Structure formats: C-alpha cells, structure tokens
Amino acid sequence: MTKYIVDQSHSHIGFQVKHMMVSKVKGGFDSYTAEVEATDLADLTDANISFEFDxxxxxxxxxxxxxxxxxxxFFDVAQYPTIQFQSTNITKSSDCYEVAGNLTIKGVTKQVTFHTEFNGKGTNPWGQEVYGFEAEAKINREEFGLTWNAALETGGVxxxxxxKIIVELELNRVQ
Incomplete structure (x- = not known):
C-alpha cells in the first residue's frame, strides 16, 4: 500500500446548511489532516481513508x-475539539465510489457514505503525480447532538x- 496526503492548498473540506428556510450558509474547516493508503488511487476499492478536522x-x-x-x-470545541472520519468499506459503481465509514462528531459516531468521483490523475510541474477526487454526503446534524435552533416568527426554523458535506481533494504520494 502507498500513502497519500492531501495537498491542502488545492483542496477544500466544506459544508452547507439551510438558513431561515430560504438560503444556504456555506463554510469549511481551514485546518485538518488526512491520510489515504491504497494500492492505486485510480481504484479506491482497497483504500484506507482517515480525516481529522480541527x-x-x-x-x-x-x-x-x-x-x-x-x-x-453546537460543536462545543472545549470538550470536542475534533471531528473524525474513518473509512470502513469502499465499493465501486460505474465511475463512482461509495466510501462508507464512521463519522464522529461531539462523541457520537454514525455510519456515513460519501458519493465519490475520481476526477483523474496528472503530473504537476515538479514531476509529482497528483490525483483529484470530489465527494459528498448528507447527514442529519441532530443525530450528532447538534440540536440548537430558533423558531422563526414566519414559521420554520x-x-x-x-x-451537506462537500469534499474536494488533491492527493499526493508521500515521498
């Protein structure tokens, strides 16, 4: 197995959520670590993927x-400073992968599946191979103890x- 790391200057870990029932708030995590081990990143089926978000x-x-x-x-960073994801099973379906794993938020672990696309492989100007992926998953925040909300006068919350969790990755082989 070969180890790969995320090129954070060419990657993004983000999310979006409905705000006031009419728009979306988008955000991300500026600090995270990730490690991927695989025989060949062009075929993720034997990969081991882990993330930790600050x-x-x-x-x-x-x-x-x-x-x-x-x-x-919400997150209570004093007590729960990180969010973790560890893959448990990866299946291939046509040109996409279903990356299932354990997502832990606020001490609560749930199985989550990321619908993942392999965007291809290239060589950067310094001769290093890079691999691109995009992945999305949806979770119910309340299942992870993120239950705060406020009712709106007009109805709704x-x-x-x-x-929606949105992951855009560029991976490089560990040299």
Missing part, C-alpha cells in the same frame, strides 16, 4: 456565527437539520 478552524465568513458554532450550543 473544529476551532471552522470558517463561515462570519466571526459571530463561527464563535457560536464553536460554543456548547433558523437552521436546517440536513448538512
């Missing part, structure tokens, strides 16, 4: 909102339950 690095382009997300109302 929750304090959450960035939604609003300092007040980011501070609220870090508080005990401030924050939607469904979170």
């Amino acid at each position: 929750v304090a690095s959450i960035n939604t382009k609003s300092e007040d909102r980011d501070n609220h997300l870090k508080s005990a109302d 401030l924050v939607g339950k469904e979170i």
Whole structure:
C-alpha cells in the first residue's frame, strides 16, 4: 500500500446548511489532516481513508456565527475539539465510489457514505503525480447532538437539520 496526503492548498473540506428556510450558509474547516493508503488511487476499492478536522478552524465568513458554532450550543470545541472520519468499506459503481465509514462528531459516531468521483490523475510541474477526487454526503446534524435552533416568527426554523458535506481533494504520494 502507498500513502497519500492531501495537498491542502488545492483542496477544500466544506459544508452547507439551510438558513431561515430560504438560503444556504456555506463554510469549511481551514485546518485538518488526512491520510489515504491504497494500492492505486485510480481504484479506491482497497483504500484506507482517515480525516481529522480541527473544529476551532471552522470558517463561515462570519466571526459571530463561527464563535457560536464553536460554543456548547453546537460543536462545543472545549470538550470536542475534533471531528473524525474513518473509512470502513469502499465499493465501486460505474465511475463512482461509495466510501462508507464512521463519522464522529461531539462523541457520537454514525455510519456515513460519501458519493465519490475520481476526477483523474496528472503530473504537476515538479514531476509529482497528483490525483483529484470530489465527494459528498448528507447527514442529519441532530443525530450528532447538534440540536440548537430558533423558531422563526414566519414559521420554520433558523437552521436546517440536513448538512451537506462537500469534499474536494488533491492527493499526493508521500515521498
């Protein structure tokens, strides 16, 4: 098995959630680590994939909102500073992969499946092979203890339950 790491300058780990039932708030994590081990990244079926996100690095382009997300109302970074993902099973379906694994948020672990596309492989100007992937998954935030919300006068709630996780990766072989 060969080890690969994420090129963070060419990757993004993000999310989006409905806001006030009419728009979407998007954000991401600026600090994370990831490791992928595979025989060949062009075929992920035997890969071992792990991620760890520094929750304090959450960035939604609003300092007040980011501070609220870090508080005990949401992620409680003082008690739960990281989010982890560890793959458990990967299957190939046509040109896509279903990457199933354990996602742990606030001490709660649930099985989540990322629908993953291999975008291809290339060689950068320094002669290093790079591999590109995109993946998405949807979770119910309340299942992970992220239950804070506020009712709106017009009906509905401030924050939607469904979170879309969006991963865009460029991976490099560990030299």
